[in-house]
Amino acid sequence: xxxxxxxxxxxxxxxxxxxxxxxxxxxxxxxxxxxxxxxxxxxxxxxxxxxxxxxxxxxxxxxxxxxxxxxxxxxxxxxxxxxxxxxxxxxxxxxxxxxxxxxxxxxxxxxxxxxxxxxxxxxxxxxxxxxxxxxxxxxxxxxxxxxxxxxxxxxxxxxxxxxxxxxxxxxxxxxxxxxxxxxxxxxxxxxxxxxxxxxxxxxxxxxxxxxxxxxxxxxxxxxxxxxxxxxxxxxxxxxxxxxxxxxxxxxxxxxxxxxxxxxxxxxxxxxxxxxxxxxxxxxxxxxxxxxxxxxxxxxxxxxxxxxxxxxxxxxxxxxxxxx
Amino acid sequence: xxxxxxxxxxxxxxxxxxxxxxxxxxxxxxxxxxxxxxxxxxxxxxxxxxxxxxxxxxxxxxxxxxxxxxxxxxxxxxxxxxxxxxxxxxxxxxxxxxxxxxxxxxxxxxxxxxxxxxxxxxxxxxxxxxxxxxxxxxxxxxxxxxxxxxxxxxxxxxxxxxxxxxxxxxxxxxxxxxxxxxxxxxxxxxxxxxxxxxxxxxxxxxxxxxxxxxxxxxxxxxxxxxxxxxxxxxxxxxxxxxxxxxxxxxxxxxxxxxxxxxxxxxxxxxxxxxxxxxxxxxxxxxxxxxxxxxxxxxxxxxxxxxxxxxxxxxxxxxxxxxx
Numbered sequence: 001x002x003x004x005x006x007x008x009x010x011x012x013x014x015x016x017x018x019x020x021x022x023x024x025x026x027x028x029x030x031x032x033x034x035x036x037x038x039x040x041x042x043x044x045x046x047x048x049x050x051x052x053x054x055x056x057x058x059x060x061x062x063x064x065x066x067x068x069x070x071x072x073x074x075x076x077x078x079x080x081x082x083x084x085x086x087x088x089x090x091x092x093x094x095x096x097x098x099x100x101x102x103x104x105x106x107x108x109x110x111x112x113x114x115x116x117x118x119x120x121x122x123x124x125x126x127x128x129x130x131x132x133x134x135x136x137x138x139x140x141x142x143x144x145x146x147x148x149x150x151x152x153x154x155x156x157x158x159x160x161x162x163x164x165x166x167x168x169x170x171x172x173x174x175x176x177x178x179x180x181x182x183x184x185x186x187x188x189x190x191x192x193x194x195x196x197x198x199x200x201x202x203x204x205x206x207x208x209x210x211x212x213x214x215x216x217x218x219x220x221x222x223x224x225x226x227x228x229x230x231x232x233x234x235x236x237x238x239x240x241x242x243x244x245x246x247x248x249x250x251x252x253x254x255x256x257x258x259x260x261x262x263x264x265x266x267x268x269x270x271x272x273x274x275x276x277x278x279x280x281x282x283x284x285x286x287x288x289x290x291x292x293x294x295x296x297x298x299x300x301x302x303x304x305x306x307x308x309x310x311x312x313x314x315x316x317x318x319x320x321x322x323x
Numbered sequence: 324x325x326x327x328x329x330x331x332x333x334x335x336x337x338x339x340x341x342x343x344x345x346x347x348x349x350x351x352x353x354x355x356x357x358x359x360x361x362x363x364x365x366x367x368x369x370x371x372x373x374x375x376x377x378x379x380x381x382x383x384x385x386x387x388x389x390x391x392x393x394x395x396x397x398x399x400x401x402x403x404x405x406x407x408x409x410x411x412x413x414x415x416x417x418x419x420x421x422x423x424x425x426x427x428x429x430x431x432x433x434x435x436x437x438x439x440x441x442x443x444x445x446x447x448x449x450x451x452x453x454x455x456x457x458x459x460x461x462x463x464x465x466x467x468x469x470x471x472x473x474x475x476x477x478x479x480x481x482x483x484x485x486x487x488x489x490x491x492x493x494x495x496x497x498x499x500x501x502x503x504x505x506x507x508x509x510x511x512x513x514x515x516x517x518x519x520x521x522x523x524x525x526x527x528x529x530x531x532x533x534x535x536x537x538x539x540x541x542x543x544x545x546x547x548x549x550x551x552x553x554x555x556x557x558x559x560x561x562x563x564x565x566x567x568x569x570x571x572x573x574x575x576x577x578x579x580x581x582x583x584x585x586x587x588x589x590x591x592x593x594x595x596x597x598x599x600x601x602x603x604x605x606x607x608x609x610x611x612x613x614x615x616x617x618x619x620x621x622x623x624x625x626x627x628x629x630x631x632x633x634x635x636x637x638x639x640x641x642x643x644x645x646x
Contacts, residue, residue, distance in 0.1 A: 032470045083436060087429045106410045106473050109432065113406060114466035116436075120443055121463055124455035132447035140444055143437035147355045150429050 003045070003317045006310045010053050013063060017049045020071045025118050035099050035111040039078055042096045047207075048073040050314070051175060052182035055196045057307040059186030068126040069181045075119035076139060077174060080146075082112040087150075088233050092226075131181050138177040145169025153234035156259045158241055164205070167212075172204030195301035199311060202295035207318050209288035212237035213281055214321075216272060228272045232263060238287070242280030251278055292319050326368070326640045329633045333376050336386060340372045343394045348441045358422050358434040362401050365419045370530075371396040373637070374498060375505035378519045380630040382509030391449040392504045398442035399462060400497060403469075405435040410473075411556050415549075454504050461500040468492025476557035479582045481564055487528070490535070495527030518624035522634060525618035530641050532611035535560035536604055537644075539595060551595045555586060561610070565603030574601055615642055 007014060018040075025036040049070035056066045084090070085098040086108045092098060100108035123132055149166055152158055179200030183193040215230045216239055230237050236259070244255050251274045258266040275281075295315050302308045330337060341363075348359040372393035379389045407413070408421040409431045415421060423431035446455055472489055475481055502523030506516040538553045539562055553560050559582070567578050574597045581589040598604075618638050625631045 027467060029467055029470060031474055032467065083432055087432060105428075107470070109406055109410060110466055110469045110473065113435075113439075114463065114470065116439060117459065117462035117466050120446075121456070121459035124452060124459045127452050129447060129450050133444070136440065136444035136447045139440035140437065143433055143440050144350060144352055144355065146433045147352060147430070147437065150433065151354055 003314065006313045006317070007046075007050065009306065009310060010050065013053055013067075014046065014049065016063075017046070017067055017070050017074075020067055021074060024071050024075060024122050025115060027114075031103070031107070032111065032114060035103060035107060036115065038096070038099060038102065039082065039111070039115075042093065044077075046074060047314070048077055048174065048178040050310075051178035051200055052185075054307045054311050055179040055182030055188065055200070056186035057305065058192050058196065058302060059183060059188035061186055065126065065128075065185045066182060068122055069131065069185055070178075072119045072122040072126070072135065073174065073178050073181070075115050075122065076135075079112045079115040079119065080142065082108050082115065084146075086112075087146075088229070088235075090229070126185075128185065131184050134181060134184070135177060138173050141169050141173055145173075149235070152236060154259045154262045155236055156244065156256055158236045160238070160241060163236075163238055163241055167205060167208040168201075171208040171211075172201045175204030175207065176201035192302055195298045196311075199295050199298040199315075202291045202298065203315050203318060206288045206291040206295065206315070209238065209284050209291065210318060210321060213239060213284050213288070216276055216281060228268055231258075231272065231275075232268055234259075234262060238284040239275050239278070239280030242283045243275045243278035246280070246283075247274065247278045251275075289319060326637065329636045329640070330369075330373065332629065332633060333373065336376055336390075337369065337372065339386075340369070340390055340393050340397075343390055344397060347394050347398060347445050348438060350437075354426070354430070355434065355437060358426060358430060359438065361419070361422060361425065362405065362434075362438075365416065367401075369397060370637070371400055371497065371501040373633075374501035374523055375508075377630045377634050378502040378505030378511065378523070379509035380628065381515050381519065381625060382506060382511035384509055388449065388451075388508045389505060391445055392454065392508055393501075395442045395445040395449070395458065396497065396501050396504070398438050398445065399458075402435045402438040402442065403465065405431050405438065407469075409435075410469075411552070411558075413552070449508075451508065454507050457504060457507070458500060461496050464492050464496055468496075472558070475559060477582045477585045478559055479567065479579055481559045483561070483564060486559075486561055486564055490528060490531040491524075494531040494534075495524045498527030498530065499524035515625055518621045519634075522618050522621040522638075525614045525621065526638050526641060529611045529614040529618065529638070532561065532607050532614065533641060533644060536562065536607050536611070539599055539604060551591055554581075554595065554598075555591055557582075557585060561607040562598050562601070562603030565606045566598045566601035569603070569606075570597065570601045574598075612642065 022040060025040070027033050027036070052066050052070040052073060081093065082099050085093060086100045086105050090098050091101045098108070099111055123135060126132070145166060149170065152162070152166065176197050177200070180193060180197040183196050188196070212230065215227060215237065219227055231240060240255065243251055247255070254266055254271055254274055258271050292315055296312065299308055299312055345363060348363070350356050350359070375389050375393040375396060404416065405422050408416060409423045409428050413421050414424045421431070422434055446458060449455070468489060472493065475485070475489065499520050500523070503516060503520040506519050511519070535553065538550060538560065542550055554563060563578065566574055570578070577589055577594055577597055581594050615638055619635065622631055622635055
């Protein structure tokens, strides 16, 4: 079973969410409609909406409410991506030009702000305070994570602990929140809500760890962006941290020099090769697998439904994914 | 009576709102605390909180609720300013270095996002759906305005109508919303709510018109930013539109050339002088006065309280202001 087949089961709901997303950001304004549609059409795995639907299935499933949560979450995710592309100076994402590249930074900034405002509108229409509160808190923490990441750019002293804290706020938090809000809206019993939220958290951690590995392994075609982008931007991920701590003296010196010069000294290509052969990739994948095992344990606390099966399949897909 | 005296009457409440603002964005994160405090300390007239308090006085005044609205509105305003400074590449605001100048664009972008997320959190704590909905809609429209403004940069074909629509979304909308939300939270009777909201709208229009004039008249010391910044950034305001339509052939040609070359051809200083003597300043101030007259008419529909007096004084201050 691949991701497509899992999604197939929720096909009708996901198509409806896709339309709701389009509606939520629809505007008569010409340029903004273009930038927003550009983002929508670039697609994405829509994992957050899927998590909302699947988590919601363990309670009294009310599609209307779940859809509002799913749309708000996906919009927040989209807005984050547009702003990230400005910061990372990214030219492509998912194989398409980014908004900042096709238009400019200005447009990307306000497109992001606009989508955030649309998300907020969706959320107010939902009218469930605890859900709103949870999401607002998650957003604050995500922003804190983004700021922390800026401070750690080109840092040669990043610890495993700090790295894990960073990817938690960057990715795991919104995935956990997606599961939790789906559960909250559907009045899923507390023990199950906790289990499915923890699942989202562990899957999110594993997802980001894999993502950080893929940046070393893929090429522009499979990744939709050039390989090695992270390090080029100064984003020090676990394979780099591992090589910095466990690599040979030569490897360590090369990476130190690269980071200290903020990427000005040393060949990125050679350093990427060094990191690839340092064992950091295997170490990171192993950690990803351990998070995934924790995610599987969480699933055992849920009733054995088709949706639990789907959550399991998604986790397996994430471990095996190459995009 | 000057602005300070008006504020004096609400001194205790405003001081409390100031503390609540600090609390709302407080974080243990070192850099973010610095950027946020930098923004807080830069101050500002806190007009939106004042409007909330004064509008709320025409109903059952509940400070706790009004404070939440005031904090959310001021935070949204602050976040907009940080993002605007990135877009305008502004080095100073209110006589202080901007966040993007003191730190960088990256930090400014995420500080803005963080403050928006904090505003959202404040809003969810308020728990009044119609208030939330109203503010979310205002935010969406403000973002649409920002995007429209980008499209109109260096435009030589901006009409009065389009200009007015722009400053409505840029400034008048949030001021009207401040008055309206204050009234809504305090259960002000519908007719009074409409009157005070319209007051906010007209005052906002007059405020922005005056602001656009001040950009031609002030200097860096009084403005807290260099004079002529608007035109330098390509932001075509009413004095420019007037000169383009009513100026001598020489003036029109000079401005056309400047705009078409996106500021590359022609001396900004000379063009500013031309606009100053074109009659555009007087025309804009006259329009500002007419909006203010409408604002005064709205006040006549409100009971003659000390707060109505304050609203009147604020309007008068705005017309006479030089900062």
